[in-house]
Amino acid sequence: MPHYKVKMIGDGKSIATGKCVFTKTEYKTSPFRTVDYKEWKRSGQPIQKTGLISLSSEDREFLISGTSPKFWESVKDDN
DSSP, X not given: OOSEEEEEEETTEEEEEEEOTTTOOEEEOOOEEHHHHXXXXXXXXXXXGSGGGGSOHHHHHXXXXXXXXXXXXXXXXXX
16 A cells, blocks of 8 residues: 555546655655556556656655655765
């Protein structure tokens, strides 16, 4: 079950919003093409091999694992 919700925002685009699975802070992706998201979910391909490659690495990581940039910054700060 996804840790986020996908909301259509018009013009064939959507955003994903949800809470980071570690920090529990709200995160929202940049807009992406809804068709690219559906294709990624349907195909099982790595996200980098789909139209979602246009998203930032932070947005792609959130869709894959539910982790936000805030979490990764805290991990980096711990080292």
